[in-house]
Amino acid sequence: MKLDHVVWFTKRTPEVVATQYPGTVVGGRHEQWGTYNALLYLQNAYIEWLAIENEEVADFSSHPLIELLKNDLATYGEGWGTLCISTDDIQTLNQKLERMGMHTSGVLDASRLTSSGTLKKWKMLFVDEKDLTDLPAPFFIQWEESEQSRRLALRAEGAITDDRDAERILECGLVTREPKRTLERWCRILGVQPEDQESLMLNDVRLRFIENPDERNRMHAVVTGQAE
Known part of the structure; x- marks a missing residue:
């Protein structure tokens, strides 16, 4: 498993976001959810700005x-919302989480119509969260295409540029009421060991858990830098 993307919740349109952050492109729309997005592709993951396009459709959506x-x-x-982890076997992961006693959404089919008219498909999995006032667990994705194929296509479309492909996400700061308990829970979900008392490493990305300085228990910061 690896970090796939981080999500910023916004009220801005994808077109506005794309003018504000160099290298960002208009992603497309999720018609079944009433949302649309802008995307910034980096070397090891991407940033998604997710917004509501159709209030009526979004109001009736129960998607996690x-x-x-x-x-x-x-x-x-507006602000950081959550992060997404990619997996090669989402069905097996769902079974593993259920065996651990966690309630899940089950594996969900998803798609997005890109600005160029291409339909991209993937599967998603969520841990059920009853209390949205604390940091939610990460969610999971399995793409229909391999990562190599997707990135080759994105580079051909101009969505991945040399400048941004040299930059990577290094660390995500995550705010929670109980950092130690949350770290232990995420380690169980991700199948990794803690790096120290406040963080874990997921491949090349550090996830650091911070006790809440305010009432927004969400991802607090994303640190990027040049690839070595």
């Missing part, structure tokens, strides 16, 4: 990510 988006925009406004 859209529920979190609606909750956070209403409660906190």
